[in-house]
Amino acid sequence: MKTTLAALVLAATSITGAAAPLCGTAYANACCKICKKGKACGDTCIARDRNCTKGKGCACDA
Incomplete structure (x- = not known):
């Protein structure tokens, strides 16, 4: 579970250049x-x- 969250944050950081807040489906998955x-x-x-x-x-x- 923590690995999934870390990958999610890393992906958000890679796309936007900064850590994006978790919301919607991403929040539920975390x-x-x-x-x-x-x-x-x-x-x-x-x-x-x-x-x-x-x-x-x-x-x-x-």
């Missing part, structure tokens, strides 16, 4: 899980009212 009801916490989703005790992971907020 996330291992999209949190729609809850919020991202590490590599998973938790309830919005809970505190996250994990570090940065691959889960993303919708």
